[in-house]
Amino acid sequence: MQPIGFYLGTLARELHRLMNENLRDKGLSSAQIRVLGFLDCREERGETCIQEDIREYCNLRSSSVTSLIQTLEARGYIVRESERDARAKRVKLTQSGRDLAQECKRFIDRVDECLGKGFTPEEQLALQAFLQRATENLHQMEREQKE
Numbered sequence: 001m002q003p004i005g006f007y008l009g010t011l012a013r014e015l016h017r018l019m020n021e022n023l024r025d026k027g028l029s030s031a032q033i034r035v036l037g038f039l040d041c042r043e044e045r046g047e048t049c050i051q052e053d054i055r056e057y058c059n060l061r062s063s064s065v066t067s068l069i070q071t072l073e074a075r076g077y078i079v080r081e082s083e084r085d086a087r088a089k090r091v092k093l094t095q096s097g098r099d100l101a102q103e104c105k106r107f108i109d110r111v112d113e114c115l116g117k118g119f120t121p122e123e124q125l126a127l128q129a130f131l132q133r134a135t136e137n138l139h140q141m142e143r144e145q146k147e
Contacts, residue, residue: 004134008131008134015030015111016030018111019033019107019108019111022107023104023107026100027075028100031058031060031064031068032068032071032072033104034058035054035058035065035068035069035072035078036072036077036078036093036097036100036101036104037101037104037105037108038053038054038057038058039054039078039091039092039093039097039101040093040098040101040102040105043092043093043098048090048092049090049091049092050083050088050089050090050091051065051066051069051088051089051091052088054068054069054091069091072097076094076096076097077093077094077096077097077100078091078092078093078094078097079091079092079094080092
């Protein structure tokens, strides 16, 4: 039997490959899709979003988030609006960004349904909890290494 990380890494690579292949015609990476989905969820809940929120959610360096946002903005999927604090610009989806986020969400829902095949609802919930805990464990390890 392989280590847990082997299976998680294999699954992550397969998910990224599938996302990239199916959305290649949109010219988007899986990271860009994740940002659009995050913004769409926030807006559906009536919440605003600044670049720092995206950085925290995606667990990326600020420079990587800046690059993602600039690309999405140049393609007309998002806009940035100044808030009272000039350092914090609100990031919002355009209508084409919202439409694309919804299209991506439908695809992600199909992938999620495929991932859950053969699992009972209870097993799916347990798997989600296990994966969330494993992610938190790695974040804790990262924090401890920085100390």
